[in-house]
Amino acid sequence: MSWVAGAFGFWGLAWWINLRIAASRQANTPAARLAVPVIFGVTLLVLWEGLVRGLNVPGVILPPPSAIAARIAVSGPILWADFMQTFVKGALSGYVIGCSAAFLTALAVDRFDFLRRGLLPVGSFIAALPIIGTAPILVMWFGFDWHSKAAVVVVMVFFPMLINTVEGLRSADSMSRDLMRTYAATPGQSLRKLRLPAAMPFVFNGLKIATTLSLIGAIVAEFFGSPTVGMGFRISTSVGQLALDMVWAEITVAAVAGSLFYGSIALIERAVTFWHPSQRAAN
């Protein structure tokens, strides 16, 4: 029980510290921006460790963070190979292809009203193609290696990106559009100079959501057939062996990679949409 009590005590303390940091003058410094989530995360880990130990949860249900850390420490090469296979080859290429395809489709949809009315409803169909249905088919079509994983990712990220871009391209206010009309700007010009910049906050919403989707997609697709390397392969195989520490080691890698991926997109967003009220004031 002392483990549990200790964990909750730590939680309270950490929360208090975070509140103090967030309210302090240094809240906007890089150090604080890093410290707060780290403290929060450490809290979660301590809580996890405490509960698992305190409540005697069997390691085959949920291993404690310490066991996971130990596993990560000894499995570097395996984790790295899996990461390269799944994230770099599968998720990243699928992300790039899927987001660009959706973006280009959105441009076409935005340009031709006919497509907007015809393609958009059909596009929302693609949104719901569940990975469980698409993955076996795409593995059959594109083989067991990362190509089929990239294809799954393409299908998964397409819709969020499409709908956000389409919505964004329509978000410019009417006066800004009128201005373009008075210049008799061509559709291409008004796209480049007005609608694209105005769409950026939405586009980045899509890009951010797609980061995590791409990772989930690439991993889960490996459940449906893969070479003997990859994060999804390792996870499903390890579950079969009840090697839950390995499962969570892979999940940890996925979480770290996903957060960094998301973070880098968010950084680009800050640079590109610096003018948007949501970025201008840290409100």
Added chain:
Amino acid sequence: ADELTLQLKWVTQAQFAGYYVAQDKGFYEEADLDVTIKPGGPDIAPTQVIAGGGADVVVEWMPAALAARERGLPLVNIAQPFERSGMMLTCLAESGVTGPEDFPGRTLGVWFFGNEYPFLSWMSQLDIPTEGGDDGVTVLKQGFNVDPLLQKQADCISTMTYNEYWQVIDAGITPEQLVLFNYSDLGVATLEDGLYVLESTLEEPGMTDALTRFVAASMKGWEYAAANPEEAAEIILENDATGAQTMDHQVRMMEEVGKLLSDSGALDPAAYETTVSSLLSGGSDPVISKDPGAGAWTHDITDAALN
């Protein structure tokens, strides 16, 4: 009545007919049992379910069960209705594979999720590396179906005698066009579809008695199912909530499963030893590192059930 929950290893199909028949025919009820049967699936590890308290008894393959045991989940085999393994490696003859000597350089489909050990120990016996290359084999983690063979993505794939093999046949490939490697014949087979419980369950008062009645009723179900494949298949169809199974396929599966069944349901210690030694030698990354010990199985239940 005593309540028991049984977690299957896979979806509702004739592979588990004995339990469904015992349920449907009232054998459990007669034994004063109230049994809940939970279908499994590709994403369900019965060992995990039993660890989480979601089931009292699980149908599991021995490699997975022993691996779990070594990781601290004390599973005990209380009965082994399947005395033979049904797993095979199935190759297209046109690929040119005629025997193990042709494997180097080939692509082979293997089931993982705890089912890869027979294959791995066979390969280590043959001294063929599984990391690809010219003198090794390229291993694919095979999905649920036989498409890799039909689409020629693999030269050989894993099949069960009672299921996937027939899917290949149904797809239009004739038996002559196939080359089969049956793990049982190769002597590397591991035991499949045994009944496992936690040690703590055996220690609960009255539980041994309930499990005894359960095993006895289940074996009665198996006997009935093997004798009446048509009726067993019908019962399976009734219990299949997906509505995807077909009568023909299930009747045939029942017939094939019948060939694998043991009469008593008692674990054959010799087969157990074969399995354990095969697992201990399993290539570079053995499934289990030490003998699981005597506690890994018991004849108490089956002995009692036979009386």
Added chain:
Amino acid sequence: MRQAVGPVLAVVAAILVIWYFAAVWMNAAWTQQQAARAGTTVTFSEIVTDTMQQARPRLPAPHQVAVELWNTVVMKKVTSKRSLVYHGWITLSATLLGFGIGTGLGILLAVGIVHSRAMDMSVMPWAIASQTIPILAIAPMIIVVLNSIGISGLLPKAIISAYLSFFPVVVGMVAGLRSPETAQFDLLKTYNASRAQVFWRLRLPSSLPYLFTSLKIGIAASLVGAIVGELPTGAVAGLGARLLAGSYYGQTVQIWSALIGAAVLAGLMVGLVGVLQRVTLKRMGLSR
């Protein structure tokens, strides 16, 4: 609505044409292999005919899927296990519950993040991390844990569905709730409006365009989540179970009809959100 019919039909028609060509192209290999195994040769027209009617095609022809859909949607009683409507309904109920929980949670989190710096700085990174956890990997654990505390049935599926749908809502709503201009905040500041008042009177109305976009993505994600959630619950019923059974037995046509079923379901729900969006924005005078 009405003027959308023509374009949609045109797009669908185009897709069908491409689909037919693709079916011939992708299935021809099997036809030829079978002919080779039988030691015969096939003419082009024989290939075309055969590719239209294979039992396990790489890509089923549209009419094969249509027939399967007709058989499983129209010809079966909706209470039958073989009816796609029955399975669709099972999935839909988990989807709706999951969507409710997911959007509710997503909006709450977004509200928290926008209002509390501590939450913004600490929760957001972990919400992101949570989404990088492959759902299919932890779904069984969720189910097992919930099971051990006596929760089973609809709720576990709905929870997995919610897990997938809350994130797009959080991301969209955080951006939306922060989208008002500084000047619009300043106005309320001069009234010394409380945070609640700022929320109801400014942040929420301004976030609506973002909200609806998020909802569209969220409801599609919920559906995917509900289907994913069907696997570790034993995949006994629902579109996910159909998909799985189809893929397990290599019944491509059944997979495709379940896929189309899911897609139509999603299309309808996204369309519904779209209607809701138009009605709301119109009532708020925001649609011009």
Added chain:
Amino acid sequence: MLSAEEIEGFADDGPEPTDTAPRDVVIDARDVELVFETNDGPVHALQDINLQISKGDFVSFIGPSGCGKTTFLRAIAALEQPTGGTLTVNGMSPDEARRSRAYGYVFQAAGLYPWRTIAANVKLPLEIMGFDKAEQDRRAQDVLRLVDLEGFERKYPWQLSGGMQQRASIARALAFDADLLLMDEPFGALDEIVRDHLNEQLLSLWARTEKTIGFVTHSIPEAVYLSTKIVVMSPRPGRITDVIDSPLPRERPLDIRDTPEFLEVAHRVREGLRAGHAYDD
């Protein structure tokens, strides 16, 4: 009151305008009507608008708020579609004229793009019309100097005061040499001195380039000082109540505002304006 022949194009619901348009008519409005449909019933923003504007005219529109000045300017620029009557610009439909890039427009609100710096905002039309880089820089610098915004090139719109934003938007419209300038209260947020300064600049630009200018203002002196023609409007429905041709010479020093002619015109405009208003207290 001025004599009758000085009233051109004036229309109440009285006589039709002459069918033979005078020399070089740039804008020709005949019975133009514009009704907005709203949730709350139709709004008659313009009714029976008859007006001819010739090349080189400087026309001011003045009238109570809500009388349709902006709407009329927008209709000329093809940003609104009249619901009745005919409106031509350079003999073409407004939309054709728009597509031939016939005008520069200064909106009532500045409407700068927040993701562009001030200089980039001013260069926007130049980029669109395909001016080369060096020319863009030169012109942007020129017009920014004209509106006294040197040194603010690299600021973003939200870093500027209201009046500075308005000046930036004027600079943007002046940057390319449109023959027809439509300006909707361009100097509303400026102080008297800057305003006088910009008035002079605008007049000299106009005199130099023979542009046609449509100009909405609320300042009677400004209207009289700048215009060759003053159109007085009244609201509900928006219509023209008076068209005054200025007797002032084209050459106008600032102190022309103290001459009797000036004051007389101003007086007439004020009377017209007052007539359009509800309260006489």
Added chain:
Amino acid sequence: MLSAEEIEGFADDGPEPTDTAPRDVVIDARDVELVFETNDGPVHALQDINLQISKGDFVSFIGPSGCGKTTFLRAIAALEQPTGGTLTVNGMSPDEARRSRAYGYVFQAAGLYPWRTIAANVKLPLEIMGFDKAEQDRRAQDVLRLVDLEGFERKYPWQLSGGMQQRASIARALAFDADLLLMDEPFGALDEIVRDHLNEQLLSLWARTEKTIGFVTHSIPEAVYLSTKIVVMSPRPGRITDVIDSPLPRERPLDIRDTPEFLEVAHRVREGLRAGHAYDD
């Protein structure tokens, strides 16, 4: 030129203001300084601002565009934080004053919420301050009548002309009875007649209620007509160059604008303004 004792709180870089503040000081600025940090270096929006405003004063701020009028008003309203000096409102910090709902603010841009009808926009502060429904309706109706927007209650902001939007935003600020009214060019987009009308209304409101009013305008006559105190500012950095206490009586008919006192004050303001400008042409 007015005599020296009429100049109160005037500060260039000369004498310090008297430390003993006069009766009932509402706003007390001492050495206020405000610097914006931008991508392009710091902008000195306000420097050495010393000013006392007493209860019941009507203070106009006038100065070239970009001289910091808006910034100063925003600082008083606690919308900007001075980077130097002290600023108190009713003896409190601006933020405390804001929290006690001490002011009504009319922004330079109308800033109506597009999803609310005009009436709902006007009721916004009333809702927030918890007035009951009937009272909200009554007040909204009153102030909308005051700014001549009856009949537009159910329209949306974008269905209104620029001037109408501005009047709606004035109505919104008047709807609740703040003791301190801060108005940033409220009448910029209005024609002379409406403007005169609203000037009168504002004066009578002020006289009736003893409000303290801070008022930014670009119109010299307007500033002189309305104010008890005129603050002239000049830019780069923004500072006060002159503070003029009006010799005009509190009771002011419109034709006071033709009196010599009026013209003299106007002249002094104009001189002050001109001095702050770069060009003398």
